[in-house]
Amino acid sequence: MFKRLAEAGAPVAITVDGKAISARAGDTVAAALLVAGIDHCRTTPVTGAPRAPYCLMGVCFDCLVTVDGVGSRQGCLVPVREGMTIETQLGKREAGR
């Protein structure tokens, strides 16, 4: 869906649902997911429909993911960090993640 115009920024190793992904410094979680070709980042709590980042400006809350164990983080506002663990959020996330 997206490609990088320039390979600027140092590589940052993250995992998404256990899979290793190379992001770049300056990426947000949502941007890293988009460029990695992830088809969705969560399913909705009401009907379980798949959702992917939509607005990338903190408004829509469709890029909610679990970051380092904390659920419902807005992926478009969280910068990637070396070793970060990202999980797709399924429906109502588990309490206490």
Place this chain on the structure above:
Amino acid sequence: MARSADVVVIGGGLHGCSTALHLALRGLRPILVEKDYAGRHASGVNAGGVRQLARHLAEIPLSIASMGLWEKIEELVGDDCGFESHGTVLVAENEEEMAGFRARVEDLRLKGFTHEELIDRAELKRLVPAVADHCPGGVVSRRDGAADPFRTTQAFRRRAIEKGAEVLEGVTVTGLARAGSVWRVETSIGPIEAPKLVNAAGAWADRIAAALGEPVAMDVIAPMLMVTSRLPAFIEPVVILRGRKLSFKQLDNGTVVIGGGHLAVPYRDENRTVIDWAKLAISARTVWELFPAMRAATIVRAWAGIEARMPDDIPVVGPSATSEGVFHQFGFSAHGFQLGPATGAVMAELVATGATNTPIDGLGIGRFKR
């Protein structure tokens, strides 16, 4: 020309709507006057607890009568109001509290009330598996539950209208006067005349009482609530604490409502409240300690409904001490939702017959006279 009715009910909260419905069921023609819309304030936005547990002795008969109506609420209003009965659990946080609870339950039993039941650590863990391990037990009222407050208020309003009540919303009362044998209620859309008057005006009830020459000291309060995003089901009963302010409940849509009586700053003339985050932080800490599983839950909204609190924390229910044909139903002091169905029935009974079989001694407005 003035509109006329058998009764004017002032206030379209759950109590006013319930009274209007029960009056209509008795064949009377009530007009209900509401300055905003039914359920705009505390009735529509409270925590929805349907609780007999931990009530003041003076309200227990009303509360028990109301429980009976809640259990057949669909029959009464044609909507289940989202009512579900999974009990209310009062959690003891230490042995000292536990001893106090034991004495209370014993005292109630001697007075003939059996709805509160002492539970030990094992039963507490069975009812509320997510509760922190330091809690030694508590009290349960198994028939208690919770309902959707706005839906409930709307259901009472709708059924009242179906049964012949007239509900005027967006209409303000501007004056009250005796005109011969009737009360003349001046409103923003003209006068209404009726021999009987019910003051169910919630946070504005003191103004109605004062206009009737029966001033009463009443606080305007706005208990705060906050709600989380949807979580998987993990707790069924409503949980309350005694020592610290907390009420805690998961709705069937998965969201968790956290309340307990910390207060926002109310501006009743502007229909507005200002949330006090410093106090909600205290609630957050309490939840943090009591339900470790909730620590990463997200809070999506906080709000507060404006209502009345009496100096002794129990409501005013019954006839005026000074004015003929006037009845008061206000001051429910942050725990009036469960009482709504039966209090409306009792008010209608009082208005229609002059008396009621439900003991309401101790709730009269006269108790505030020197």
Place this chain on the structure above:
Amino acid sequence: MNASDLAPTYDLAVIGGGPAGLAAASLAARAGLSTVLFDENPGIGGQIYRGITSTPVTDRTILGEDYWAGAELAAEAKTSGALIVGGATVWSLDPQRIVGVSIGGKARLIEARRVIIATGAQERPFPVPGWTLPGVMTAGGAQTALKAQGLLPAGRTVIAGTGPLLWLLAAQILRAGGKIEAILDTTPRANWLRALPHLPDFVLSPYFAKGLKLLREVRAKAPVVRADRIEAVGTERLSEVRFGRGDGDRRIAADLLLLHQGIVPNVNLAIAAGVAHEWNERQLCFQPVLDPDFGSSVPGIAVAGDGAGIAGGTAAAERGRIAAIAAVCALKPQATVPDPQTVRQRLQREEMGRAFLDWLNRPAERFRQPEGDTLVCRCEEVTAQQVHDMAAMGCEGPNQMKAFLRCGMGPCQGRLCGLTVTELIAQQRDTTPAEVGYYRLRPPVKPITLAELASLPISEIERKAVER
């Protein structure tokens, strides 16, 4: 920067680090006010100058000179002495100007003697069938990815909608070597009738020449098709876009559909703070009621930038300066500030072509008032039909609608359904959006975790408790 490093009190808190916020903070700090600026994004620039200090897009022609104008604003703010805090989410502002903010998972309450809300704009909801499918995004989102991370749409890309940003994004994608399958132009032709009287002003404005050039640039490289129906189709993700005009029905295979029909003020924080708002019929949105200094109905709280009504980035900076001058004059009357008249004149010039652009790009009713199964509330998955039926049953306002259907009660707190719900109720009940009103919004305006809230320093809780 940690939450615990914040002072308990500032002269001025600026919320939002776009052009309005940067200009305001910079001016106020230089005049000697202790100034803090919070922005929830990691870097400053807001949406228009997103990534201005860090963008990997080094070829200046791609994003264009209007973008790079933001660099100066950012540099000025950075050297102004204002404390600029990125990654800081403001979740509450009350009428006493107590600001609730979270930084790195820790919350604080700070007080400000003056507040300038500069939370800017968001894209107007564009509720077409399938708009929630993965593969459908906003044009602004794609532009953000381009500016901040240098991401370029790679698959078959379709852009649909109306408004200047749509054409700018198309040009930027093309300049960067991207490919666009089609641009579906949803601008209603009838808009010209209402726009035309404002053409003379527009011709004199800086937007005229730029706009024409942009249109020519895009049309030369991408097919432009008019459409008054758009549907995103796919099961797990977007596979094709169906569109048409009148009876015609066309389809085009697509990996990415970028939607845009203008921007509207981001009202959540201001409404939750108690700021009075009014309906703007020309821009079809709610905006705060403001005085000439951008002061709101709540004493000490101003709203500057596009949050005050859409006028564009350059105008936003001037508005920020005017609001900041007012704050300085109130708190430090002896301080030297720029001549407000000069700033107002510059603002007036910037706002000149607005009426024409607004009327011309006013989105069609059918794209604002969806029907049937089209989702209105993305969070709680409430359809247009449900809202329609509930309004027909007597539901008079968005707050009752919220209570019945839960629309607006999810994590986005009405940002992507508020205007649609208001318009649908107005349409069904044959009244105006002004009459129907908007959601009552409650803090936190951004969700916070229980842990964050519990992390408020005890001393702060006690201090506030004593003061109240």
